[in-house]
Amino acid sequence: MAVYTDVSDQELEAFIASYDIGTLTSFKGIAEGVENTNYLVHTDTEPFILTLYEKRVRAEDLPYFLSLMEHLAARGITCPLPVRDRDGRILRELAGRPAALISFLEGVWIRRPDIVHCAELGTALAKFHLAGLDFPMQRDNDLSLPGWRSLFEDVREAADGVIPGLRDEIAGELDFLGAQWDTNLPVSVIHADLFPDNVFFLGDKLSGLIDFYFACNDMMAYDVAVCLNAWCFEPDGSFNVTKARAMLQAYEQARPLTEPELDALPWLARGAALRFLLTRTYDLLNTDANALVKTKDPREYLRKLRFHQRVQSYRDYGLGSD
Ligand SMILES: Nc1ncnc2c1ncn2[C@@H]1O[C@H](COP(=O)(O)OP(=O)(O)OP(=O)(O)O)[C@@H](O)[C@H]1O
Ligand SMILES: N[C@@H](CCO)C(=O)O
The missing domain is CATH 3.30.200.20 (Phosphorylase Kinase; domain 1)
Structure with missing residues (x-):
């Protein structure tokens, strides 16, 4: 709480x-x-x-x-x-x-999103990006590569106490992403935290979005990657390619992804996984024991990161294969 x-x-x-x-x-x-x-x-x-x-x-x-x-x-x-x-x-x-x-927004968030919810989310995410194109204000993403490096400095010493070997794994990933990260993709306002608990449904219909407090101007495909991670994995850690296909195809009906965006998805998904691995690790180490809050598990995001490290191309996310 x-x-x-x-x-x-x-x-x-x-x-x-x-x-x-x-x-x-x-x-x-x-x-x-x-x-x-x-x-x-x-x-x-x-x-x-x-x-x-x-x-x-x-x-x-x-x-x-x-x-x-x-x-x-x-x-x-x-x-x-x-x-x-x-x-x-x-x-x-x-x-x-x-x-x-x-x-107050009517609706409930879905604890176990199904294919139909992932498709609804894909459509809503694309519409959100299109609606953001003419938003006149500007805010940089302070939780992108430089922000991750600084979070890493904050958790570096204690990281192995959270998960053995975590320090080297994060350091290696930051090196990889530092060489790979190319911000030359289409930008708009992104939500940057569009997890199931920030998306309300009435029945199977998406009824609204909440919690815009990480929103910023950044690459739209990065937001897609955040959602791939948050919506398309099962509780046992396995990736559900059917959910990913439903989400991505619905997104593309409203806003087709460019070829460079598609090619970037695997490393964007690695970045998106690292972002939540880092904030969850930081929160675990820094949350006041008296605060009424349930901290989230960093291990979930380490598993997702490892999954994307093995991905060969965006086709592994269910696109371009039918
Ligand atoms: N406008 C709203 N209408 C209805 N319920 C809301 C609204 N805003 C927030 N809530 C309720 O409050 C909860 C927490 O809100 P919110 O997600 O904004 O908090 P947070 O601390 O920023 O969470 P997060 O961990 O997702 O960043 C939501 O899951 C929802 O139950
Ligand atoms: N959605 C985040 C928490 C809020 O930033 C997470 O699941 O780690």
């Missing part, structure tokens, strides 16, 4: 009173997520999500994330909308942290 910052009844009542959304009736910490503190807030009008921004989110980046939600919603992507207070402000402060109130 991600509640790093407690908010008192009185603080929240006063906070909610500065919005035109009715009076506070109840609120509770949300038992999901690892990055920020989230509360489900009910007023006598409707539910809202209150987010207090923690650790990895920089306050100066919040206008980018919040404006992006408005931009996407205006282009037909279903996502939460930031709520303005009576003075027109979206970004506020609560309990000493930057905070924002956003609209």
